[in-house]
Amino acid sequence: MIEVSNLAKRFRGSARGAGNATTRDPRDHDGWFHAVRDVSFRCGAGEVLGLLGPNGAGKTTTLRLLSSALRPDAGSIHANGIDLLADPLAARKHIGFLSGSTGLYGRLTARENIEYFGRLHGMSPPYLKRRCDELFDLLHMHEFSNKRADQLSTGMKQKCAIARTVVHEPQIVILDEPTTGLDVMSAKILLDFIASYKALRIPLIFSTHHLHEVEKLCDRVCIINHGKTAFHGTMDELRHLGASADLYDAFVSVVNQEA
């Protein structure tokens, strides 16, 4: 279980000049941009949580806080009883985080990239080989596993980055817009891969703009708007609050209510 309470993160500087007092982002004041102001949610064992929100809402910043790539100014993050802010090394060990940039080493093959990260996590060569083969099966990567990363297509790179994220069998998986750049067939493979985490009883959080992915996979949803949790709950609760059985209408209604 991962539990996030009242997270906040501000960046020095201002987006001023890009609007007047009425159109300006409410997070922009006092020479700071309060990108994340109050975000809370939880994701239990065997649950998939979808993180939604308009562009610039604060989803990536929130996920970077969870992964310990950024340190919050306020709030708490607990995972399986561990205080991740007090112990960021534990966060890195237990959490697999896919960020927006694939960050692969171009001169290494797909397999070498994944193995390199496995070795950094202290995995033994036989275990690492077994795990890579398992991931290549699950993500349909065999045909390009020995190709250099700089010769891979966008979708192949994304699959490679996902395999690298989970190579060490993390207890919590966090994916920032994982289906970006994937064709329909590859997106289906990835959605099945995400769904498999339910059976493993591993909490999985992913951000997306694709509501059909949320409808298909998620047990729970968190909608962030202007850096705050605008909604957190089950799909049925979202439909109820948005007063619509249609997920798109419910989402728009929640975001508009908040605005």
Ligand SMILES: Nc1ncnc2c1ncn2[C@@H]1O[C@H](COP(=O)(O)OP(=O)(O)OP(=O)(O)O)[C@@H](O)[C@H]1O
């Ligand atoms: N390092 C930074 N310094 C200043 N502002 C930042 C920084 N990182 C993010 N922001 C701002 O914080 C806000 C939230 O950004 P974030 O990337 O978290 O949004 P998002 O919800 O992931 O958006 P999208 O759906 O477009 O990917 C944006 O206005 C962004 O410009």
